[in-house]
Amino acid sequence: MNEQNDVCPKCGANLGEVTETATGRKLQRCSKGSWNPQTHKNEGCEYVKWLEVPPQELEEKCPKCGANLIMQVTRFGKKMKKCSAGSWDKDKKIAVGCDYVEWINGTTEKLDETCPKCGEPLVLFTTVAGKKMKKCSTGGWDSAAKKATGCEYVLWLKPGQTVSDNGEEFLPPEE
Ligand SMILES: [Zn+2]
């Protein structure tokens, strides 16, 4: 374990265990604070330390330049593959090096149900953050015209009520 930052800067208590959110981000709460899923509020000390999720090297090569690709999780839990030869210049606010990026979208599974609107099969769509919805298999998104195509039937399923899933939306912003 890393011992250097194990004490809460707000109240001096020890920090609790490292926990992981539904979207794969890691955080450490003050041991004097806890998340109450009923009230959607922090109780006690509200200090939360976000931990860096180290990018994961992939076996895949960049189609642009041939360097290794890495998997990165943004602070909003979106996943992307990006080229390890690319980076972000914080001072100039520009991308330097190779700019290859591939966003990872959710997954779709075929269902044995039919759409109540048009009778076509439904699919189960799982977003990267783990939210699920049933949607019509004829529905799509025309990214060139920026509009929905086909049948627009969508039914969001109740999210699995995990503490970390709900907690993240109400946590104080990262410092
Ligand atoms: Zn504290």
Ligand SMILES: [Zn+2]
């Ligand atoms: Zn590249």
Ligand SMILES: [Zn+2]
């Ligand atoms: Zn439909």
